[in-house]
Amino acid sequence: MIDYLKEYFDFKAFFLCLALVGMGLVSVYSATYDAGAAAIFDRQLIWAGGGLVLLLVMALFPIKTLQRLAFPTYILMLVLLLVVLLIGKTTSGSKSWFGIGGLGGQPSEFAKVATILALAAFLSKTTTSLSNVRHLVIAAGIVLVPIVLVLMQPDLGTSVVFFTMLLPILYWGGASNFVLAAIFAPIIVAAGALFGTFALLFTLALAGAMLYWTRENRFAAAVALGITLAVALSVQTVYDRMPAYQQKRIATFLNSELDPRGAGYNVVQSKVAIGSGGVFGKGYLQGTQTQLNFIPEQWTDFIFCVPGEEFGFAGASLVLICFTALLLHGVHVAGLSKNKFASAAAIGIVGVFATHMLINIGMSMGILPVIGIPLPFLSYGGSALMANMAMVGLLMNFYSNRKER
Amino acid sequence: MGAILLIFAVLMVRLYQLQLLYHGELDKKSEENSIRALIKEPIRGYIYDRTGKLVVDVGPSYTVMIVPSEFDKRTMSLLSSLLEMEPRAIEERIARARAYSPYLPSRLKRDITFQSLAALEEHLPLLSGITYQVESKRSYPTKARAPHLLGYSREISDAQLSHVSAYYRQGDIIGTAGLEARYEPTLRGEKGFEYVSVNSRGQVIGSFEEGMRDVESKEGFDLILGMDVDLQVFAESLMTVNGYTGALVAMDPANGSILAMVSKPDFDPSVMSGVTPSDLWARLNMDPDKPLFNRAALTRYPPGSTFKMVLAAAALEEGIINEQFRVNCTGGFRFGNRVWKDLHVHGSTNVVEAIQRSCNVFFYTLMFKVGFDTWTKYGLKFGFGRTTGIDTGEETTGLLPSTAYYDTRYGKGKWTQGNLVSLAIGQGELGVSPLQMARYAAALANGGTLHQPHAVLFMNNKRTNIMEEVPHAETPMNLSPTTIALLREGMRRVVQEPGGTASLARVKGIESAGKTGTSENPHGNDHAWYVGFAPFEHPSIAVAVLLENSGYGGSKAAPLAGMVVEKYLYRELRRPVPRPASPKADSVATVTQSLRENP
Structure with missing residues (x-):
């Protein structure tokens, strides 16, 4: 019986997801316990219930229907992103949230899922070939349109996540190394340009080398290199012309410790919280950093501090292990799946989760810039929780139907 | 697959670094973050003469305290009249207090008279953020002055603060001249600390670990002088x-x-002792007879x-x-x-x-x-x-x-x-x-x-309860x-x-x-x-x-x-009083x- 169920029900993804959501609820409870924000936990609990329903629905949805609905859903999401730009509420500086009556949400969270599915659907069409430049541009466009809309909110963090789903899917979809390198090169030089001349020269050399080794024909390589140089120079020029305070803002964004009272404050406190946890932590609800609210709105982007401080290395590494297991399982499912759409979508989902995990936990521990993106399943936030659980549902779906073509 | 394992490895290494390698340092920071020590002032040591008469005593002194964040500026004129302090002087003290902590009490005025205290106490319900505490100040029960020998202690000056040990803070009393200065470490005692938990805004939430870690202040040692x-x-x-x-x-x-x-x-x-009015201090300093000069x-x-x-x-x-x-x-x-x-x-x-x-x-x-x-x-x-x-x-x-x-x-x-x-x-x-x-x-x-x-014969070590002789050198001249x-x-x-x-x-x-x-x-x-x-x-x-x-x-x-x-x-005096010629x-x-x- 169980063996039979195992064949069709993805226990692994399901329980890993439940474990992460459970750890999230425990953490949110602790973070809001003494902050006069008890309602936050109650809401998160309700959303987790909603997420569970959504997960099961996604797990049972026929793949073909999903594939067919991918584009219409994508278009719907783009419309929603536009609407939110026009009538959305401004919360903490960006227009990303809108509500009708008592219900509300962040369309960008669901737009991620829709974009993954749309891209997967496009790549799985038999007529699509990634060696065709026009198709490549369409694929990139599918991702770039929501990126532009999200950037206009402006929500830098989420747009970065959109971008990172592109590479793994293209890679999985059979894009040549040159294509990947041509997409990757402008990004690293743009980043390099912000870190100063040395970093710029280094990333330029790296980009040049990547393009050279992966080149298919000289013309394309030259064009890609030209674009890369143009990006580097324009970033450099724009940066140089910025007023000093804006440059400082970028500098502190890249290295928040330059500004220990502003953005750096959170990072310093977050590092103190995690580091003071030690091996087994200070005990549940005993973390002084967490309980005394040293990190503002810790239940959103800095939720990782809670397991770090209160359960120590044991707790924090358990979170990391669960995440990594889920991601590896996702890659496994993508490999198992005989359906090209399902396979590409699974990789997209893994890419999104991996990006979130790396950036969020990395910034909590002070090794990455503070880009405000939540930690999937753990951070407070209804849209994100439900969208993430829906994506796990999709993974489970792809597992169940892995033999379907 | 490889990328995911790489991400996992990077994050694990960093986690290990923070939680195991840097744990001690970060744990200390976290304690400093959430615990504040409220200071309990010690009682300064007494000074006796060789016959056991009390020469330098400690009397009560009332200090008005302020918690800057709780102070309501609308009560400034009332406070100003009660303390007989210019509003500007009060504002200056508040600004300094705020720099120490907006949420912890700091001294506003030392040594107010009992009458001022009575008037203040009556109005205390109207004055949020204002409290008072009883501190000690020197008093001199005998007719002896001996200011150059006994010396004096005063509120620590900014100049002193910058070069004495971190023990002292604004408003503390420090021996500044004579025995009070020379025997400062002996006389002052040691501050005690009451640990309280504070939140990220520094507001006191309650005692820390039920006061288990609190440290009582230690009384200063008494000095017994050779003086008659x-x-x-x-x-x-x-x-x-x-x-x-x-x-x-x-x-x-x-x-x-x-x-x-x-x-x-x-x-x-x-x-x-208490507060020396600056004009009096200036007069002593400028006096052509140099009364401060020993x-x-x-x-x-x-x-x-x-x-x-x-x-x-x-x-x-x-x-x-x-x-x-x-x-x-x-x-x-x-x-x-x-x-x-x-x-x-x-x-x-x-x-x-x-x-x-x-x-x-x-x-x-x-x-x-x-x-x-x-x-x-x-x-x-x-x-x-x-x-x-x-x-x-x-x-x-x-x-x-x-x-x-x-x-x-x-x-x-x-x-x-x-x-x-x-x-x-x-x-x-x-x-x-x-x-x-x-x-x-x-x-x-x-x-x-x-x-x-030497002026001091013994010091009464209150920790061991032993009268310790203060050593001094003697040199035989071999005449x-x-x-x-x-x-x-x-x-x-x-x-x-x-x-x-x-x-x-x-x-x-x-x-x-x-x-x-x-x-x-x-x-x-x-x-x-x-x-x-x-x-x-x-x-x-x-x-x-x-x-x-x-x-x-x-x-x-x-x-x-x-x-x-x-x-x-x-x-x-038993002598027949001499009758000298000069008036x-x-x-x-x-x-x-x-x-x-x-x-």
Whole structure:
């Protein structure tokens, strides 16, 4: 019986997801316990219930229907992103949230899922070939349109996540190394340009080398290199012309410790919280950093501090292990799946989760810039929780139907 | 797959680094973040005299405290009138308090009167963020002032804060002069701490670990002085009533402890406790009489004839003369082309008589027999030209000229032996402090032991409950008994025998010894010196008196010393009050009278 169920029900993804959501609820409870924000936990609990329903629905949805609905859903999401730009509420500086009556949400969270599915659907069409430049541009466009809309909110963090789903899917979809390198090169030089001349020269050399080794024909390589140089120079020029305070803002964004009272404050406190946890932590609800609210709105982007401080290395590494297991399982499912759409979508989902995990936990521990993106399943936030659980549902779906073509 | 494992590895390594490698450091930061220590002030140590009388007490003082974040600016005018403080001054204090912590109490005004406190308490419900606490401040229950010896403690200044240990913070009291400063670490005690949890905005949430980690404050240790407070009061009034400027130091010759130390003019140390109004402080500082200046330890005047025993000791000890050695005093001494006059024609004089009558010609002669370097050597031996190591604070080394000194000052070969003539009778560049002179008198009294003068005999260690003796150095001078006997006999005759210069220092029923001196002052009246000790056989008090610009030592300084000795040995004045001619000395009678009535 169980063996039979195992064949069709993805226990692994399901329980890993439940474990992460459970750890999230425990953490949110602790973070809001003494902050006069008890309602936050109650809401998160309700959303987790909603997420569970959504997960099961996604797990049972026929793949073909999903594939067919991918584009219409994508278009719907783009419309929603536009609407939110026009009538959305401004919360903490960006227009990303809108509500009708008592219900509300962040369309960008669901737009991620829709974009993954749309891209997967496009790549799985038999007529699509990634060696065709026009198709490549369409694929990139599918991702770039929501990126532009999200950037206009402006929500830098989420747009970065959109971008990172592109590479793994293209890679999985059979894009040549040159294509990947041509997409990757402008990004690293743009980043390099912000870190100063040395970093710029280094990333330029790296980009040049990547393009050279992966080149298919000289013309394309030259064009890609030209674009890369143009990006580097324009970033450099724009940066140089910025007023000093804006440059400082970028500098502190890249290295928040330059500004220990502003953005750096959170990072310093977050590092103190995690580091003071030690091996087994200070005990549940005993973390002084967490309980005394040293990190503002810790239940959103800095939720990782809670397991770090209160359960120590044991707790924090358990979170990391669960995440990594889920991601590896996702890659496994993508490999198992005989359906090209399902396979590409699974990789997209893994890419999104991996990006979130790396950036969020990395910034909590002070090794990455503070880009405000939540930690999937753990951070407070209804849209994100439900969208993430829906994506796990999709993974489970792809597992169940892995033999379907 | 590989990318995911790489991400996992990077994050795990960082997690390991933070939680295991840097754990200690970050854990400490987290504790500092969430725990604040509220300070519990210790009680400063008391100071007693040698008879157990309380000299420096601790009394309650009311300090108004403010929690800046809770203060309502609309109540400023009320607060300003209650505290009699300008709103601007209050705002300034609040700004400083806010810099320490907006959420913890800081001192707003120290030492408000009980009346102000009563008025404040009545309005306290209206004044949010204002509280008061009882702290301690110095009070002085006896009539003794002794401000230069006792010193004072004051609210720590910004300048002090920047170079003292981190123990202190704004508003703390710190010993700033005298014993209060020297024994600061002993007297102050140790602050206690009450640990409280605070949130990220610094608001107190509650006690930390139910107060398990709180530290009680530790009381400061008490000091027991060598001072006899009755003698101190008596000596101070002798100086005050006569309007003398100068110093008086009385010392126990057996151990060098200070029985009384007076420097006049002085000030009442109680004005320094609590809050010293800045105008009063300025007045003390600017006063041309320099009341803050400790004349007992810091003035430097030529000792005059009081120094003659040093030269006599050198001559006797070096075998240059013996008791039979005589000089025929014709009333003058020729050196080079100049004749140095003596006050009298003393005729044939031996060393004892020379001291008794203060014969200058004898000592001029002796100086050239002994030689400059030997004289300097014996000056050093008696403790001149160097600090005494007293525990009351600053002191002068004085100036004991030497070959090296003149070589530096005038150049090698550019000075003559003519300088020695002045030095022979304690004049010229020679400079000594009353404190050094008291030690010198004590050494002559006790037969040749130089003690480190000290005000504090014991400290009462409140942790171990042991009365700890405060150690001091004593240096045997290794003078031969014959030398000592001759010097002492000379000094005895100065007081007790007809023809001595200090008959006014006599005390009925007690044999005393001493030596007068007059310090030539090119700028005005001479300074009067007297050093002495009593009783002659078993001395228990040595005295040095310096009266600035008051003339001869014999007539002004000697009677003062005599009365101090009498007061100390009899605990009261028994002498028939001397009837000196000068009107100023009349007031000595007044003070004796008044002291008999109010002991």
